Amino acid sequence: MEVLEKKNKNKKYKPILEGIPDWPVYQLSKNRKEFIEEVAQKSFERIKEIRPTSKQMVDELEATIYREQQRMKRNRWRVDPPDEGKFWASIKEELIDLTSKPEEDNQLKIEALLNKIVNRYANEIAGNFKPSSYRFAREVITFWFGRLLNASRVKKFGGIFRNQYTLRDKIQIVGKVKQLRNLALKGTIVMVPTHFSNLDSILIGWVIHALGLPAFIYGAGLNLFNIKIFAYFMNSLGAYKVDRRKKNIPYLETLKCYSNLALQRGAHSLFFPGGTRSRSGMIEKTLKLGLLSTAIEAQRNIYLNVPDPEQRKIFVVPVTLNYHFVLEAPELIDDYLSSKGQDRYLPEQDKHGSLSMLKFLFKFFTKGSNISVSIGRCMDVLGNYVDDEGNSLDTNDRLINTKDYFMAGGHVTIDTQRENEYTRMLSQRIVEEYHRINRIFASHLVAFVAFEMWQKMHPKLDLFGLLRLPEEELTLDYEEFRKTCKNIRKRIYHLKEEGKANHATHLKGKIDEVIKHGLVNVGIFHLKRPLLRNKSGQIITQDLNLLYYYHNRLVGYDLEKFI
Amino acid sequence: MTSRNSSDYKPVGVLGAGNFGSAVANLLALKRPVLLFARDEEVVKRIEKTRENRGHKMHQNILATTDLERVARECEVIFPIVPSSHFRALMKKLSPFLYPYHILIHGTKGLDISLPPGQTIETVALLDRGCVKTMSEVIREESVAIRVGCLAGPNLSRELADQHPAATVIASPFNEVISIGKKLLRNDRFQVYGNNELIGVELAGVLKNIIAIASGALSGMGYGENARGLLISRGVVEMIHVGRALGGNVKAFLGVAGIGDLVTTSNSTLSRNFQVGYKLAQGMTLAEILSSMDEVAEGVNTVQIIKKCADFYKLRAPITSTLYKVLFEDLTIQQAISYLMRYPLNVDIDFLD
Numbered sequence: 001m002e003v004l005e006k007k008n009k010n011k012k013y014k015p016i017l018e019g020i021p022d023w024p025v026y027q028l029s030k031n032r033k034e035f036i037e038e039v040a041q042k043s044f045e046r047i048k049e050i051r052p053t054s055k056q057m058v059d060e061l062e063a064t065i066y067r068e069q070q071r072m073k074r075n076r077w078r079v080d081p082p083d084e085g086k087f088w089a090s091i092k093e094e095l096i097d098l099t100s101k102p103e104e105d106n107q108l109k110i111e112a113l114l115n116k117i118v119n120r121y122a123n124e125i126a127g128n129f130k131p132s133s134y135r136f137a138r139e140v141i142t143f144w145f146g147r148l149l150n151a152s153r154v155k156k157f158g159g160i161f162r163n164q165y166t167l168r169d170k171i172q173i174v175g176k177v178k179q180l181r182n183l184a185l186k187g188t189i190v191m192v193p194t195h196f197s198n199l200d201s202i203l204i205g206w207v208i209h210a211l212g213l214p215a216f217i218y219g220a221g222l223n224l225f226n227i228k229i230f231a232y233f234m235n236s237l238g239a240y241k242v243d244r245r246k247k248n249i250p251y252l253e254t255l256k257c258y259s260n261l262a263l264q265r266g267a268h269s270l271f272f273p274g275g276t277r278s279r280s281g282m283i284e285k286t287l288k289l290g291l292l293s294t295a296i297e298a299q300r301n302i303y304l305n306v307p308d309p310e311q312r313k314i315f316v317v318p319v320t321l322n323y324h325f326v327l328e329a330p331e332l333i334d335d336y337l338s339s340k341g342q343d344r345y346l347p348e349q350d351k352h353g354s355l356s357m358l359k360f361l362f363k364f365f366t367k368g369s370n371i372s373v374s375i376g377r378c379m380d381v382l383g384n385y386v387d388d389e390g391n392s393l394d395t396n397d398r399l400i401n402t403k404d405y406f407m408a409g410g411h412v413t414i415d416t417q418r419e420n421e422y423t424r425m426l427s428q429r430i431v432e433e434y435h436r437i438n439r440i441f442a443s444h445l446v447a448f449v450a451f452e453m454w455q456k457m458h459p460k461l462d463l464f465g466l467l468r469l470p471e472e473e474l475t476l477d478y479e480e481f482r483k484t485c486k487n488i489r490k491r492i493y494h495l496k497e498e499g500k501a502n503h504a505t506h507l508k509g510k511i512d513e514v515i516k517h518g519l520v521n522v523g524i525f526h527l528k529r530p531l532l533r534n535k536s537g538q539i540i541t542q543d544l545n546l547l548y549y550y551h552n553r554l555v556g557y558d559l560e561k562f563i
Numbered sequence: 564m565t566s567r568n569s570s571d572y573k574p575v576g577v578l579g580a581g582n583f584g585s586a587v588a589n590l591l592a593l594k595r596p597v598l599l600f601a602r603d604e605e606v607v608k609r610i611e612k613t614r615e616n617r618g619h620k621m622h623q624n625i626l627a628t629t630d631l632e633r634v635a636r637e638c639e640v641i642f643p644i645v646p647s648s649h650f651r652a653l654m655k656k657l658s659p660f661l662y663p664y665h666i667l668i669h670g671t672k673g674l675d676i677s678l679p680p681g682q683t684i685e686t687v688a689l690l691d692r693g694c695v696k697t698m699s700e701v702i703r704e705e706s707v708a709i710r711v712g713c714l715a716g717p718n719l720s721r722e723l724a725d726q727h728p729a730a731t732v733i734a735s736p737f738n739e740v741i742s743i744g745k746k747l748l749r750n751d752r753f754q755v756y757g758n759n760e761l762i763g764v765e766l767a768g769v770l771k772n773i774i775a776i777a778s779g780a781l782s783g784m785g786y787g788e789n790a791r792g793l794l795i796s797r798g799v800v801e802m803i804h805v806g807r808a809l810g811g812n813v814k815a816f817l818g819v820a821g822i823g824d825l826v827t828t829s830n831s832t833l834s835r836n837f838q839v840g841y842k843l844a845q846g847m848t849l850a851e852i853l854s855s856m857d858e859v860a861e862g863v864n865t866v867q868i869i870k871k872c873a874d875f876y877k878l879r880a881p882i883t884s885t886l887y888k889v890l891f892e893d894l895t896i897q898q899a900i901s902y903l904m905r906y907p908l909n910v911d912i913d914f915l916d
Contacts, residue, residue: 382663382709384707394706394707395704396658398659398707400662400663400707401662401663402663404662404663404664405663405664405709407663407664408639408664408739409639415738415739417737417738417739418710418737418738418739421736421737422709425709
């Protein structure tokens, strides 16, 4: 397998900023208290704008309290602070008190309540970056990952103590690294990766460090903080907490303010704009606009409030994480199918026993499966590419001033509707870039081809009909499969020439080798393999749902019609 | 607010001194100075000398020019109103002078096609959505202008010039564009509605031209209102069916720019597209008709494009494809009508579920 991979040219990058004290994220955490106050203050003002009358405000507060109490009743997590119940009960009491006896100065008291709530939220969301634990976490990850790799790859006794392989060999970073490093000094970076696995959060933290960039702040799902070891790493890597259970306006506004103000202060940030992990295995097609809109808003505020020479630009950098294998794939695809199929799909209930877990761990340490990270070209907040100096370019490479997008009648103006539209456009651009920089692996190719061939053999069945077919009935003749793979690979080359996709170097070369590579790697650690060859050489599957999941990675390129 | 006021007297640009362009320039001139761009030096001279153009008396506030750069430099809001076949070329010329703060509201009811080299609209068999663009998409592709909208609705230039009551729709995803358009165009004889479904509204304006040709043909055959009622109502269904497949929203087709415009154009002898159908029914050939007209009837082109699109996406569009056969193959109108009357699909409305 290794021979197919081009010699790894990943090199070590020097940090672009010498000491941690220069990092924007460190500045942010040093003034943490003051920053949280500002976030609370700004969100407070914002919510008052959205709910101008005290009637509307009371309704909003009532809804918030109700939802919070429902959440506590139904869905409590380990990370939730123990005093939650008390807090919301007291807020509720005060609100009932206020509304039962109308008084002159009620407005102020209601606002005080709102203030309490947003303050609590702001404190809850805020990350806590500590240089000492950052350094420690970084060392731990690099060291232990390295040890494990060497144990598995260096086939000699004592491999675990060798340094022949490092994480850099296992994780390839390709794409516009130099530009990213340059622009991280000139402006503020918003990195927007695809999201397939819980491992992404840790992986991307390591990538940022490996690129020599200062730590980014990033919104990590609060559910991840339930797992103590994750919580420790993420806290130290600069994560702030995003609680997807809380959908009330005070919370959402506080969250957006946090991101917005951090960006305005120049803290490089990272969002997973898809929101949650892709359930279907497809590259995200629609993005969550909430956090994305904060990049545009922050940029506008910079143009509005900061004097000209110091206006920092915000750069959006799409990143795709490419895997042969996603640990959670079986659960994710089950989720997806049951939500899509409703009563037509009933997930099977067989969770892994401890033996199967052990088997998985053993495989994970002893077999290789590379991960690649593609860094896209930097864009401004409108999705225009920028050059290495950070100037925005139009499609004819003419320089444009991003500020002009916010101008009307000769001034920078605030127009929320306009910016919502810009956010939508930016999200479309990001999706386009994802497809462009996505590195297609051999494993994606074989999964896609096999599934589509089976679909074609059963033209009358819809997706759920197809998935219900017993796996034993599905076989593909190898020659036919090989021919189709070759054909689709040609299409992928074509897409690459047109700049619409990218592929791993291992996709080139003899098609039989590529197919072999794909079959060995596709969903490599699953107990039931999505695709393999049987003794008589035919292509078979042990788990069609999983195959569907891995196949989905190539959906969106219109390759289906060439099957 | 003082600064706002200064921009209130900034001139507005109109590109294209055709019939509709002149009518729009006159409407705008009631509120603001207008820079009217014309390709042809002679037209500019004539307007400046006689204050007349294509039967419109041109308002004193209008200054005609051939200087595209000047229009872009002095105007923040520009209305491109040129035939779809010249639209992209004009945008290419204008593009170097445009900035992201410009607002463009076009008034062209046609489609743009990009064909593979060596092909023409006649020779190409099928067209997918990738080669067929609405005018706002052309603007977005060719320039950095992003705040884009369109004017659509029952706006026969002649009646506008005579100041009959009328309405138009300004469609744009940006409320800002709609409200500026309203501010510039609205007066007590001219009502302006806003719509956020830009693509849908553009398509409605484009597709209705097909039905207008068919309607002209019915009139030319001497048929009356029953026939027209049938045509218009089935026409709406076809417009929505095709429009949806090309990315338009149903809502856009039910408003002023959809049904409003369709009814107007299908009933009006003033409409060029109606004229094409009418003369066809009277026995003239397409070539004769086109050479007798001084301005483009967008519908003829649209029939070709939509027919080939419908074939690509396997859409049922009986009116369009029959009309195509009449215009470009040798089906007679009589045969076309009897074919349509025997068309098997008898569901009245199927787009509301």
